[in-house]
Amino acid sequence: MDNESTYSGYSYKSSHSRSSRKHRERRDRHRSKSRDSSIRDKSVTIQTPGEPLLDAESTRGDDRDDNWGETTTVVTGTSVDSISQEDLTRVCKDLEDSAPLECRRYLGLALGGILGLFAFLTPLAFLALPQLLWRDSLDPCGTPCEGLYISLAFKLLILLISTWALFLRPPRATLPRFFVYRCLLLVLVFLFVASYWLFYGVRVLEPRETDYRGIVGYAASLVDALLFIQYLALVLLEVRHLRPAFCLKVVRSADGASRFYNVGHLSIQRAAVWLLQNYYRDFPVYNPALLNLPKSILSKKTSAFKIYNLGEENSTSNSTGQSRAMIAAAARRRDNSHNEYYYEEAEVERRIRKRKARLVVAVEEAFTHIKRHQDDEGTASSPKHPREVMDPREAAQAIFAPMARAMQKYLRATRQQSYHSMESIINHLQFCITHNMTPKAFLERYLSPGPTLQYLDNSRGRQWTLVSEEPVTAALRQGQVFCLRRLDFSLVVTVTPLPFLSLGEEFVDPKSHKFVMKLQSETSV
């Protein structure tokens, strides 16, 4: 089960071809207008296709399940047709997340491809149309034209290859608002190509221009300009944000795990995307079971005093007075809960260490039971004791049995049992055996909570909400704070600029390193 979520969608890096951006911008503008009216504060959703199915269930711990039956009131009148609240939310989420996003992800790419192709074919069209329409009246054009043909061909080839390399990538994230630079570039390309067509139509097609060399030169200049636009795209989209300028502090609200990242000049939404991609690698997985103080410590405080209201019927005015009195009384009482917390922690730590020791020993012993079968041993092994040759899966199942109990107890102690099913443990064991790993390498996955990415299945997308007081296309500035929210926790991000470094120089002559012994003489006189 996953408490975390990745998300897939467009990333700022994987822009589609330049042309697609324009179309996406049009679509996004329409959509964001309709959405903005429905959202009051400036929180926009990073939507992904996907599955939030387990999110509703993910925060239920074992103890909450136990108490649930006792403390809730019974809903009467349920029929077989009614569905529970959870099912309802699940269905709503499915409807919300699934259909529009599939189209959205790939539609943009398809439209982008079309505009890119159009821009690519324009120079060829410029060359071909006069030949097709009024070939007879064209001036013959010798060597200079051929030179231009060759350069045109190679430039188009380079354009094609670099577009493929840079822009045609499957999108990894969906941004809430349109990506300003991409849209700028799309508009630029479109205007450019449109104005070239305009001039072509007026100056060449209508009067049936006969100077073919001029037409070829015109097409070559278009290709040059497209190459320069691509250079601009490269700089704006890929290079500008590489030089670090800000330091982002990311703190997970649920358990305080924090990291610092250096980023360059980005808008808030792009920074959020970049951050989340690193989040899945760097942050240990969020385990809600690890958070709570044991109930035994916390509950003692609240049950100290009970206040009875004798003889008064409306107690509305007294309620605040009551709570204040209780708090004051509780504060005056000598508070030993920190003591209990300390001993409880020490006890838990000791238990974990003991179980870890048992686990390590069990695994080491289990691994000694098998070894890799060498083919040339076939004749050496005696025919009296034919050894059974197993494939990795069977070997894994064979040695899993002795360590299963120790593993289960350890996972229970560290509250990781929900992340590792028996099936997944056997799979991992099989993997380790196949690759000749030692027991320690096998255990590395269980002894420390790994990054969130390890626990995900990638078939589904993840949904995060970007909450910010400023428009999310604004550039990063000092002192900005924004949040990335999931269902059960959020990441709070603070922006600080990196300090300006003033580097000085001091030259040290290598010959200046000289030493003397400290003197301590004694002379007799």
Added chain:
Amino acid sequence: MSVNPGQPVVAVVQRIEIKKLRQGENLILGFSIGGGMDQDPGQNPFSEDKTDKGIYVTRISPGGPADVAGLMMGDKIMQVNGWDMTMVTHDQARKRLTKKKEDVVRLLVTRKSLEEAVKQSMGKKYPCYKQ
């Protein structure tokens, strides 16, 4: 003994007169010195203040002229025949003590026990011999 840079040194001193003994060609005094401006003051076992670069008596040959005259190990030599010994190098100190033309050296030495003794005998107020 108090060492304040730039201030005159204040100490309780004792006058010791040593007659040099002739041993073959040499005139010896019968003690060894350590310390000096060019030496490492941290290694001095006798000084209170480990930045003190004065000349200290490190060894006394028993029965020698210095021993007879009452010089003790660990004494700091403040003057030799009127010459200052608090700001000299080790070699200069050696030269001042071993002048061939002098038979007698008159030392002003100081040690911790002198101050204590003076304090006890005179009560609270006691005279200081200024250098």
